[in-house]
Amino acid sequence: MTLYDQPRLELGSWPTPLVRASRLEARLGLGPLLIKRDDLSGFALAGSKARPLEYLLGDAMAHGHDTLVVGGAAGSNFCQGAAVAARAGGLGCHIVLPGHPPPPTAANLAMAVASGAQLSFSGGPREQLDDRIRDRAGELNHDGRSAVAIPRGGANAIGSLGFARAAQELAEQLAAEGHERARIVMAVGSGASIAGLFVGASQLDARWRLTGVSVSRPRATLIPHVRTLISGCAGELGVAMPNPATLKLNQGPGGLHGDSHSTSNERAAAVLALETEGLVLDCDYTAAAFVVALRQLAIEGPPVVFWHTGGLAGAISSYVTSGAGFAASCTGDRTSGITS
Numbered sequence: 505m506t507l508y509d510q511p512r513l514e515l516g517s518w519p520t521p522l523v524r525a526s527r528l529e530a531r532l533g534l535g536p537l538l539i540k541r542d543d544l545s546g547f548a549l550a551g552s553k554a555r556p557l558e559y560l561l562g563d564a565m566a567h568g569h570d571t572l573v574v575g576g577a578a579g580s581n582f583c584q585g586a587a588v589a590a591r592a593g594g595l596g597c598h599i600v601l602p603g604h605p606p607p608p609t610a611a612n613l614a615m616a617v618a619s620g621a622q623l624s625f626s627g628g629p630r631e632q633l634d635d636r637i638r639d640r641a642g643e644l645n646h647d648g649r650s651a652v653a654i655p656r657g658g659a660n661a662i663g664s665l666g667f668a669r670a671a672q673e674l675a676e677q678l679a680a681e682g683h684e685r686a687r688i689v690m691a692v693g694s695g696a697s698i699a700g701l702f703v704g705a706s707q708l709d710a711r712w713r714l715t716g717v718s719v720s721r722p723r724a725t726l727i728p729h730v731r732t733l734i735s736g737c738a739g740e741l742g743v744a745m746p747n748p749a750t751l752k753l754n755q756g757p758g759g760l761h762g763d764s765h766s767t768s769n770e771r772a773a774a775v776l777a778l779e780t781e782g783l784v785l786d787c788d789y790t791a792a793a794f795v796v797a798l799r800q801l802a803i804e805g806p807p808v809v810f811w812h813t814g815g816l817a818g819a820i821s822s823y824v825t826s827g828a829g830f831a832a833s834c835t836g837d838r839t840s841g842i843t844s
């Protein structure tokens with residue numbers, strides 16, 4: 505089946521813009537640096553997560569399901585997007601949170617609850633959520649619902665199709681800008697986005713170097729996980745599996761979120777993006793990838809595309825909780841430590 509035959513519920517506003525970061529280029533004396541603005545996907549606060557959700561909702565509706573069962577931390581952008589997307593498709597949503605009640609305060613969870621999502625708690629760590637999501641879907645089905653279990657981050661073969669489609673979108677935009685080659689840098693959590701993009705790019709024979717910046721899983725466990733997603737995505741599209749050795753997966757510069765706070769490099773990158781380009785980056789995902797994108801620009805050369813995946817709710821929370829301390833924690837030259 506091709507990407508265009510798969511059931512899909514359109515949620516976002518596509519294509520998202522591809523823009524030159526000219527003020528930042530001038531500040532760094534480097535470029536071209538392009539930003540793929542999935543923060544402007546136009547669906548709730550879902551950012552790039554609107555892409556997998558379009559296929560996940562389409563598939564759930566085509567199979568007659570009435571409930572999505574998803575899971576993640578309270579701050580999960582995916583769970584928030586899934587809860588709102590379920591409403592857009594006329595479905596219910598159930599979110600399994602790690603640990604025990606009460607849930608931590610988070611803007612994303614608040615929006616999910618406001619859109620009617622039901623919550624339950626796994627009693628265990630985030631790493632074991634996928635099993636609990638399946639269990640919860642089983643219980644709901646036993647009670648007469650038609651629930652579909654969706655793994656963390658929407659990371660299954662269907663979810664990965666969203667970014668396989670995004671490859672086509674970017675290819676057209678880069679061609680219009682006259683760029684045949686590009687280095688593309690994106691934050692990686694569950695791996696569905698980078699896996700889909702990799703399959704989509706391979707199908708197009710795109711001359712891109714893709715770098716995924718892992719922010720929530722150790723690289724050693726991420727690599728086999730992403731390979732499984734690449735294989736699932738290729739299988740769903742009925743195409744040969746591309747050689748995953750050409751996909752670069754790096755550990756994020758600030759370690760893994762949830763285990764540590766953002767580093768001063770990430771905060772400096774977030775403030776730099778805000779003051780030069782008016783780009784809002786969150787410290788969990790997008791600032792980590794932005795640091796790597798700027799390093800690639802400085803060390804490996806242009807053009808670099810930084811895929812801005814969103815994370816707006818988390819970004820606002822960081823500014824609210826640290827107030828003036830956020831910018832104050834990175835006074836001085838914001839570019840030192842990033843590009844060298």
Ligand SMILES: Cc1ncc(COP(=O)(O)O)c(C=O)c1O
Pocket residue numbers: 551553580581582657691692693694695696697698789790813814815816
């Ligand atoms: C803002 C943001 N960027 C990047 C990602 C990573 O996407 P994936 O889970 O597909 O690897 C996420 C995942 O939740 C996200 O919320």
